[in-house]
Amino acid sequence: MRRKSTAALLVLLLLAGAVLGGCGKDAGGGKTKLTVGEVTRSIFYAPQYVALSKGFFEDEGLEVDLVSTFGGDKTMTALLSGNIDIGLVGSETSIYVAQQGAKDPVINFAQLTQTDGTFLVSREAVNGFDWNDLKGSNFLGQRKGGMPQMAGEFTLKKKGIDPKTDLKLIQNVDFANIPAAFASGTGDYVQLFEPQASIFEKEGRGHVIASFGAESGHLPYTVYMSKQSFLKKNKTAAESFVKAVHRAQIWVEQHSAEEIAKVIKPYFEDADMDIVVTVVNRYKSQGSYASDPIIDESEWNNLLDVMEAAGELKERVEHSKLVDNSFAEQVLK
Structure with missing residues (x-):
């Protein structure tokens, strides 16, 4: 997110968000409809597509409408304005919103990935880097x-x-x-x-x-988040959502890269299967996919260290202010 270019927009959206507070919608058939905005379409988010493909959300009484919002600032814009109920985006965006003085803060409630997802690529072959x-x-x-x-x-x-x-x-x-x-x-x-x-x-x-x-170590790199008001009004839906996510996390842990790639391939129609397998294996082998939805305080503090070192943090924000692990903890019981 570009801090300077989005700060004014966030201020306006914070005001709008205070009025628009979202809610889960009745999708019919006893299901609750949730609109989820993902920051981009990425194999990095494999457990999410597993949950969708395997029907885990439906099993929990949810109808999830997934939209790609293409960027952290755009994801947060959609969330604050009420166009989406839940955002899948980096935790740093919730901190940026908090630094603008949000009255209805954006709360991180379930972790999907726990490492950075980028790699160092050299133009020339390197021996003994x-x-x-x-x-x-x-x-x-x-x-x-x-x-x-x-x-x-x-x-x-x-x-x-x-x-x-x-x-x-x-x-x-x-x-x-x-x-x-x-x-x-x-x-x-x-x-x-x-x-x-x-x-x-x-x-x-x-x-x-x-x-x-x-x-760079473990940190809440990609997390499901929503406005505090939404989570208070939709506790059952939020817990059901986290339960489905955790089922997918377990499934990913227990299956091979080839099996995972086959399940998520419909979300990457133009990608070669061998590339999807390679990418899943790379992320899986380095532990990028979180094994549970808990957002640990140590991971949160590592995130703050990273932001502080980059000069993007006005002041450190306590884990308890922007993280709600209650849904994840209930699911893990």
């Missing part, structure tokens, strides 16, 4: 203020690299255009999400040499 190899290079990073870039810079600093002085950091490329920019010759290294990283590797355009998710 060392992070110091990045010094003096042209590094094509993610956009400033977004969680991928913050996790990327956090990792670089952990490795003794100053992103501002030790390399040329390129941040002026829009998220959607980063793969194309690298393919056209921009940067010696690039920070990429899947499936672009695996596609480049398959095509011989790049080589995956490190994982920012593995290096």
Whole structure:
């Protein structure tokens, strides 16, 4: 999220959100309809598509309408304005809203992914990679203020690299255009999400040499969140939603990358099956998919550390103020 470009919009939406408080809608047949906005369509969110494909939400009396909102700021806009009931987006967005003085804060209530989802891709093949190899290079990073870039810079600093002085950091490329920019010759290294990283590797355009998710540690990277007022009014629906998500998390843990890929493939019709399998296996093997919906305080504090290091945090926000684990805890009982 671009803090400066969205701050004024968030203020207006906070005022609107106080009036529009959403609610679960009767979908008929005794089911409650929930509109869920995902920040993007990504194999990174495999458990969500498992829950949809396997009918876990329906089993819990829910009809879930999934829409892609294409960006953290747009997801939060839709949530605050009442166009969606639940957002799937990075926890940092709820902190940005809180920093604007929200009277109806956005609450994180179920975690889906617990690591960053980007990888370090080099243009040339590298034998025996060392992070110091990045010094003096042209590094094509993610956009400033977004969680991928913050996790990327956090990792670089952990490795003794100053992103501002030790390399040329390129941040002026829009998220959607980063793969194309690298393919056209921009940067010696690039920070990429899947499936672009695996596609480049398959095509011989790049080589995956490190994982920012593995290096930056556990944090509430992608989380289901909603306005506090919505959760108070729709406790049963929220708990049913979390129960379905957790069933999917268990299913993903117990099945192979090939089995998972087959179930979620309908959500990625244009993707090659072998790429979907590769990506699922990569995320699964490094523990990116959360095994339960609990948002741990230690993970939350790691997120604050990452944001603080990036200069994107006005003040630290206590875990208890923006996280409600009560639904997850009830489900785990």
